[in-house]
Amino acid sequence: MYVAIEGIDTAGKSTQLDILKGKFPNAVFTKEPGGTKLGLKLREMILNGEANSSLAEMFMFLADRAEHTKEIIVKNQNKLIISDRSFISGIAYAKDKKIEDLIELNRLATSNNFPKKVILLELTKDELQKRLSKKPNDSIEKRGLDYLLDIQARLRETIIKLDIEHIFIDASLNIKDIEKKIEDFINE
Ligand SMILES: Nc1ncnc2c1ncn2[C@@H]1O[C@H](COP(=O)(O)OP(=O)(O)O)[C@@H](O)[C@H]1O
Numbered sequence: 001m002y003v004a005i006e007g008i009d010t011a012g013k014s015t016q017l018d019i020l021k022g023k024f025p026n027a028v029f030t031k032e033p034g035g036t037k038l039g040l041k042l043r044e045m046i047l048n049g050e051a052n053s054s055l056a057e058m059f060m061f062l063a064d065r066a067e068h069t070k071e072i073i074v075k076n077q078n079k080l081i082i083s084d085r086s087f088i089s090g091i092a093y094a095k096d097k098k099i100e101d102l103i104e105l106n107r108l109a110t111s112n113n114f115p116k117k118v119i120l121l122e123l124t125k126d127e128l129q130k131r132l133s134k135k136p137n138d139s140i141e142k143r144g145l146d147y148l149l150d151i152q153a154r155l156r157e158t159i160i161k162l163d164i165e166h167i168f169i170d171a172s173l174n175i176k177d178i179e180k181k182i183e184d185f186i187n188e
């Protein structure tokens with residue numbers, strides 16, 4: 001079963017994934033962008049802000065996703081796969097494009113291998129501000145608070161539109177409570 005953890009930057013995805021690695025030792029843990037050899041190169045180019053065109057940037061994410069689908073998702077389809085982000089980020093972050101068009105592009109990139117379950121960690125504006133101020137920001141995070149809150153709303157909208165099995169979690173709860181909700185949802 002393929003499960004994705006979604007949320008804007010600093011929502012707590014890595015923190016939860018580190019705990020889940022202990023709870024699900026036989027699962028395959030992966031990430032987008034950068035879950036494959038090619039993906040690591042694409043990730044570096046993307047996060048360094050090398051693309052001037054937002055369309056070029058979107059296609060770099062799609063290239064990463066196509067490789068990730070073939071190398072990780074399809075090859076491990078009989079195992080539990082837990083991924084830090086998925087095509088849902090791809091749709092939400094490409095916010096100047098229509099969701100319907102993006103769904104079609106992502107169907108092509110993934111050959112329809114979408115996650116079976118999605119976890120969305122959601123932050124309040126105050127909590128996001130606090131967390132961003134504590135770390136050096138990459139080129140996407142530098143776009144600011146309102147940009148990221150807008151993306152967070154699009155993550156939610158995309159999940160609802162796609163009718164994927166999901167759980168929305170308040171990311172400012174304590175780490176243990178969030179972990180329990182995620183574990184129960186995966187085991188359901
Ligand atoms: N539930 C939580 N409550 C308070 N702080 C948290 C919580 N989860 C994560 N953090 C902190 O927030 C920051 C971002 O978390 P991280 O897991 O790196 O997020 P992401 O992988 O989504 O960018 C880290 O400093 C982390 O320690």
Ligand SMILES: Cc1cn([C@H]2C[C@H](O)[C@@H](COP(=O)(O)OP(=O)(O)O)O2)c(=O)[nH]c1=O
Nearest residue numbers: 008009010032033061085086089090093140
């Ligand atoms: C998967 C994906 C990520 N992104 C963005 C979200 C993040 O800002 C960045 C990936 O960075 P990453 O460091 O993996 O995320 P985080 O900071 O949450 O740990 O790329 C897109 O714009 N489009 C996509 O398709």
